[in-house]
Amino acid sequence: MAQLQAEIIGVGTELLLGQIANTNAQWISEVLANQGISVYHHQVVGDNHDRIYRSFELAKSRSDVVLVTGGLGPTDDDLTREVLSDFTKRELHQDEKALEQLETFFKRRNRTMSENNRKQANVIEGATMIRNDAGTAPGMIVIDDETTFIIMPGVPTEMKKMMEDTVLPYLRETFQLQDVIVSKMLRFIGIGESQLEMEVKYLIEQQSNPTIAPLASDGEVALRLTARARTIEEANHLIEVSEASLLARVGQYMYGFNNETIADVVVKQLVKKDLTLAAAESLTGGRFSDAIVSIPGAGQVFKGSIISYSNETKTQLLGVKEATLSSFGAVSKETAIEMAKQAKDKLRTDLAVSFTGVAGPEPLEGHEAGTVFICLYYDEAHYRVERFSFVNHRELTRTRAVKKALEWLYYFLESN
Amino acid sequence: MAQLQAEIIGVGTELLLGQIANTNAQWISEVLANQGISVYHHQVVGDNHDRIYRSFELAKSRSDVVLVTGGLGPTDDDLTREVLSDFTKRELHQDEKALEQLETFFKRRNRTMSENNRKQANVIEGATMIRNDAGTAPGMIVIDDETTFIIMPGVPTEMKKMMEDTVLPYLRETFQLQDVIVSKMLRFIGIGESQLEMEVKYLIEQQSNPTIAPLASDGEVALRLTARARTIEEANHLIEVSEASLLARVGQYMYGFNNETIADVVVKQLVKKDLTLAAAESLTGGRFSDAIVSIPGAGQVFKGSIISYSNETKTQLLGVKEATLSSFGAVSKETAIEMAKQAKDKLRTDLAVSFTGVAGPEPLEGHEAGTVFICLYYDEAHYRVERFSFVNHRELTRTRAVKKALEWLYYFLESN
Structure with missing residues (x-):
């Protein structure tokens, strides 16, 4: 057969008000592209009977498969089911099995089912139901002449599960997709x-x-x-x-x-080489440690960190010398080195990373906002310290500093 | 006049492949809604002459204002300008002023202007140009019978600047928007x-x-x-x-x-009450400190944190008693209290927060993943400690724990 042409319709006034982006259309487009199905059009319409109807008309005139998201909820605003019934001239009737699933859903969550919700068990004559394991409204596949309409809820988790469990297998089989x-x-x-x-x-x-x-x-x-x-x-x-x-x-x-992050790879390398890590964070305030701890298994190699967000904490808890701070300042190469060295000693690890700098918006100790010193410390003979000038943007500077330290760790672990 | 009806067309095959979401349509919709302009339709089409043409036809049949994003780039794929010229039956000609701006843009950036780029200075006869201060392709306003077409680049920063500087003032004035x-x-x-x-x-x-x-x-x-x-x-x-x-x-x-976060408010309250804060983080691994440090001015009140991601760090650096860990476990009310108390003492602050728990995916010490103890410590007589059962999802559990501690701090500071 000729190449299958698909179209995606997003139904919901919230999309036209700009309250949410149509990420459903993006996700579905990507998934269909991966099956070799071409998507030629997206449409978005509000919760309005006539405009939804006309969007179906247009889609039918040009597409083989029309995927519709949204408008299946329990309120009077939710019209997709009713409009498709009008459009295809097929009656809606309450489906016993769908009603049962709906009742089970509410019972399991100890919630009462309202009268409104019952309408979610209405099914178009001749439609193939799509189970909704993640929510209340089932989806439907309705064939109208040469065009297949697939309606699904607008809640992304519900829609995605339906696509993966039911819609994609259906499309692959029905249209014998080969690529x-x-x-x-x-x-x-x-x-x-x-x-x-x-x-x-x-x-x-x-x-x-x-x-x-x-x-x-x-x-x-x-x-x-x-x-x-x-x-x-x-x-x-x-x-x-x-x-x-x-x-x-x-x-x-x-x-x-694929989805590997640099933190993933660093944690894996540390585990493989049986090396432990600590940190001393001033500027980054815990963001580096957080990135490491996000990785399952970090506990094997990461012992902890000292967040020294005041000079007092730097000297009394971390053990940076008062003289270093007074001679060179908190934002200096010398302080960065001592911070990393002290973190390594105090937490008894093989490696330590330190960060000190000016997050901004104001300059500090004569340094522009965005100035950062990073140190990666292994021993007296093996450490690396550098000054960076990131932009004057608090969050960006802190994120970039963390990335840079992960990059250093990655290269260190690759070559040692 | 009757209520103005607007429509947004996104041009670009990357949208139909799901490589990006149509966030331009969302942003424009929100901005137009704020001006009292109703958006009734979004369309997305690929880089294809006929389909772009038909999307213009459809839009003209139903909308007063049609905002088009994308397809103004320098490559052969970029067709919006050419299609609108065909559709409105008006010639394209090279505009001297536009060419000059284009040349200046490249000169300033020390880049060479390619032959392709020259086409970006092509303007539709009778169009009002929209300056592009952030990029190379100017936009255009073209009135075709009763419908106003506004074409802009797809790059969000360029489009947004044009909307704010030129398009919105134009619409307000032309259509005498009053609300x-x-x-x-x-x-x-x-x-x-x-x-x-x-x-x-x-x-x-x-x-x-x-x-x-x-x-x-x-x-x-x-x-x-x-x-x-x-x-x-x-x-x-x-x-x-x-x-x-x-x-x-x-x-x-x-x-x-509005955009205030709970961390903003907590930092403001601490500053106002002249109270200092420290943390001891195990489970959250720096995420709480990071949330606090994200707020400009945090340095005035936040002294730092000890991230004790191993039992060894908990005892040796933070000073939790070995007996507490061995009798009650690292994930316990008793450990949470000692962690917070020690953080307060070691960092010499007025308040301290601690977190210990099971991030998962595996259970720990007989606790399910998602189990978290949080302690907010002021003094022997004033502290709060509780056990939470969040979901078995590493990132969600850590984020929820941080939010909960900020909530406690907020209420503590409100009432003390």
Whole structure:
């Protein structure tokens, strides 16, 4: 058959008021793209009978599959079910099984089912029901002439579960989808977006399967490879070949794949090398430790941290010398080194990281906001300390500092 | 005149592939709603001449103002300018002033202007240009019979600047918009979403100006009041009246307004009462301290924290007794109290907060993942300690624990 054309309709006045973004359309589009289904249109309409009706008309005139999200709730505003019934000229009737599921849902949560909720058990004649395991409103698949309408709730968790459990298997089987799409993300650190693009520009431009898309966020860059083929094996093979060419150019900056974060990789390396870590955080105020502790298994290698957000804490608790603070200032190379050394000693670890700087908005000790000293300390002979000038933006500076320390740790652990 | 009807079209295959969400449509919708302009439709189409053309046709048939984002870039994929020229049957010609601005843009950044970029200086006959101070492609306002088309780049920063500097003033003047919309957010803590809704349900249902919308996220709830009136004063007055009725019911749970966070309010209270704070974090691993340090001015009141992510750190650095750990376990009321007391003593503060628990995914010391003990310590006679059972989700449990401690601090500071 010709390539399947899909369309996504978001129903809900909250979308037209800008209270929420239509992330459902994004998510569904991505999932359909991965199945080789082309999405040519998105529409958004409010909770209005006529406008929903006309959006269905338009969609039917141009699309094979129409996925509708929203408007299945219990209130009078929720019209999707009723409009589709009018549009397809098929009656709504209360489905016993759907009502039973609804009653069970409320009973399990010790909540009373209101009269309103009963309407969520209304089903269009001839429709295939889509179970909703995460909420109250079931979805429906309704075939109207050449067009398949699929209606689902607007709550993202409910919609996603329905898509994965029911809708995608249904589409794959009904339309005998044969192509598969496989994506792989390569993650880089220590190289800027423009430099990365420059290094691999000819590869990005030269080829279309897999496509290579650069992505950037918060001081990290990634390349997404997306291949389309008849089998997963074939798609994986296409990706492998491209990956090899890419890594020949920029492999030294790659730290991980897919959803791996630099903190994941650092914790894994520490576990593998049986090394323990501590931190002394002033500027970052716990953000570095938080990033490490976010990783399950961090407890094996991370012993803790001293957050010294006052000079008094730096001297009395962390043990930085008064003389260091008075001669060089709290925001200095010397203080950063002592902080890391003391954290390592006090927490008895193999490695320690320290941060001191000016989060802003005001300058401090003559340093501009955004000035940061980071130290990674192993022993007297092996430590690294540097001064950075990040931007005058409190949150960004603290996030960048944490990323930079993770980058250093990554390279240290790779090469030792 | 009748109420102005606007429509938003997003152009770009990346939207249909789900690579990005159509946040431009959300932002524009919200901004237009604030001007009293109704948005009835969003459309998204790919970089395809015919489909863009038909989306213009459809929009012209039903809307007074059509705002288009995307497709103004320098590549061959970028078609919005060309399609609008075809659709309105007006020629494109190179505009000298636009070309000059383009050249200046590249010169300032020491970049070479490619031949492709020259097409960005093409302007539709009779169009009003919209300066782009943040990028290369200017926007355009083109009146086609009864419909005003406004085309802008898809890059959010460029589009937003154009909207604020040029498009909104243009719309206000051209369509003599008179109503203003004012929104105010009331923020609550310590009350669940359903309880809050129940308490103020009749107020929400009774009135339409201002509208009252409940919003929930991460253990906090808010009510958004949105009033529409001829003047800002009148809108503010409508909001004040509603606010008073709301606060008569649920005022004891309200902590702040608009973008204020609970951490903001706690830091302000500490400053005002001249009290200092420390923390001892195990489970939360720095997340509480990070939340406090995120607030400018935190340095005045927050001295620091000890992150004791191992038992060894708890005893040797923080000073929790070995006997406490061995008799009651690290995850216990007794350990939580000692952690907070020791943090207060070691960091010499007025108040201290401690966290110990099981982040998961595995149980620990016989406690389910999600079990957390929190202690807020002032002195022997004034402390509060409680056990919580959050969900078995590492990040959620840690975030909820931090929110709960901020809630306790807020109430403590309010009443002392």
